[in-house]
Amino acid sequence: MPIDRRPLREQIREELLGRLDRGDFAAGTDINEVALAAELGVSRTPLREALITLAGEGVLESTQGRGFRFAPVSRKEFRELCEIVAGLEALALDRSDPAYLREIAPELLRLARDFPDRIAEQHVIERHDDEWHDLLVSGCRNERLIDLITSVKAGLRRYAHLLAGDDTPLEREAAEHCQVAELLMAGDRAAAGQALRDNWVNGMERMMSRIPAS
Amino acid sequence: MPIDRRPLREQIREELLGRLDRGDFAAGTDINEVALAAELGVSRTPLREALITLAGEGVLESTQGRGFRFAPVSRKEFRELCEIVAGLEALALDRSDPAYLREIAPELLRLARDFPDRIAEQHVIERHDDEWHDLLVSGCRNERLIDLITSVKAGLRRYAHLLAGDDTPLEREAAEHCQVAELLMAGDRAAAGQALRDNWVNGMERMMSRIPAS
């Protein structure tokens, strides 16, 4: 097997994002660099590099002399991020090859119908949802756009653990995904894009109440 | 006056972007950290932090063990970036307060008509163009979106010096800006958004020939 030869800062970044998913960090709290570096078993240098990357993605904030802190969550920001991702994914759909979209539409439909039931664990559901969205935009030739979507979605990870346990909207989510897939199968990319945007907006509204008011 | 108390990495980032505008760096070339740090009069640590930030914005690329290099320019990437910014600015317009847009429309129109003539220096033209676009999206309440647009536009700076001296499309650019302003004054935000997207696409097509084929 090829051993892991990526820079430490990337591994650290992913580790921190993983912990974020699990809700290990309280939003709004300051980060103690020496403590966190010791905990991760690395020095402050690559840790700070990872923190700077995350700050660039909006996951963290930094203030001169006071270091980094996890950006506090807010309904306003959640709404902003969802709006952006919705716009970007719709754009990606628009810049995709229509033939390819028709090709993957059946798989998208299958995934949407296989949506895990409410018994499933939260991270399984998230994984499944991510998989669907990743496949959806996989036909986009605009590589920078794909990277950008990934980056913006990193900011949404801070909200993941807040949304855990709310299984009511699962059917809605699955149904909306089905609709997008069916529109793609019919070849109506514009309508699919609109349905996708609606899916994001609806999902956002469904989740909004679970975010503490700032 | 308040003295400059921003972190070095930010000042370095701006200095590098400024040099990029002036075409001081050849695209695709490797960066020697010690040499550049010495030239800037700083140590490698904040320099690397700035480089990592710029890599996150797509201005630089990094490879394990080989450091950073200015990402090579290509028509493909230029097209991708323009598509993204077009989509994001149109989204920003869509998320703006219509009343505010009508309010600033006259100023937008005035700016568009005051477009500097072809005698003006390149950076004056760019400054003017930036000012117009900044004002256009200034009514957007989505702060994250504004930041994102700024970040993606940083990637476009690598192309600025390539586009210098091409004064033919100036009237086209000005005319298209006028049209957007007039549509906004009429209160037709959707049409203005479409005109804005067209402006980006047209501008991109006009510039495309000046970018060396990869």
Add this chain to the structure above:
DNA sequence: ACTATGAATTCTGAATACAAAACACAGGAG
């Protein structure tokens, strides 16, 4: 009792030092 001041402490920001990987080039085997 409360505020202001200042020293001690903690932490970040930046510089330097060290380790390891990539590169360049010379020399030898085929």
Add this chain to the structure above:
DNA sequence: CTCCTGTGTTTTGTATTCAGAATTCATAGT
């Protein structure tokens, strides 16, 4: 002559150290 290999050099990646800013806490003055 070509290709491989090994050694020396350069450059990056990471760790450590140093300096200075922010915070805390105690104390003195009102």
